Amino acid sequence: MFKPTPNPPETDPASPYESLDSKKLNEAADLDYYLKPVIPKDTPRKPSTIYHVGAEVDNETLLVNACASLASASMMLNEFAGLMDMPHRNMMLGIQSVVMLGELAVNRVLDNFDPQG
Numbered sequence: 282m283f284k285p286t287p288n289p290p291e292t293d294p295a296s297p298y299e300s301l302d303s304k305k306l307n308e309a310a311d312l313d314y315y316l317k318p319v320i321p322k323d324t325p326r327k328p329s330t331i332y333h334v335g336a337e338v339d340n341e342t343l344l345v346n347a348c349a350s351l352a353s354a355s356m357m358l359n360e361f362a363g364l365m366d367m368p369h370r371n372m373m374l375g376i377q378s379v380v381m382l383g384e385l386a387v388n389r390v391l392d393n394f395d396p397q398g
Contacts, residue, residue: 358376
């Protein structure tokens with residue numbers, strides 16, 4: 282009987298760790314090495330300075346800014362939800378509700394805020 286295709290090449294049963302070079306190649310292919318670097322636990326945290334809130338900014342100013350940001354995010358989510366179809370609209374309105382709850386909490390803190398105290 283005639284076989285139209287050649288036999289597949291025979292595989293080498295050798296381990297990928299037979300030589301030092303093959304072990305290095307296999308380690309280089311390990312993505313965890315690149316994506317999950319080992320960070321010692323005693324390394325101090327260095328926050329990014331690209332966005333910085335100065336230490337001299339008072340709490341009331343920070344709360345007012347947070348409240349305005351949350352109100353804006355809530356309105357944007359509400360408007361965006363109106364442009365979406367039903368399954369995604371419900372999800373967007375759920376996110377908007379969570380943002381609105383955060384806004385209410387910040388507003389309550391502002392109401393309770395005593396700048397003299």
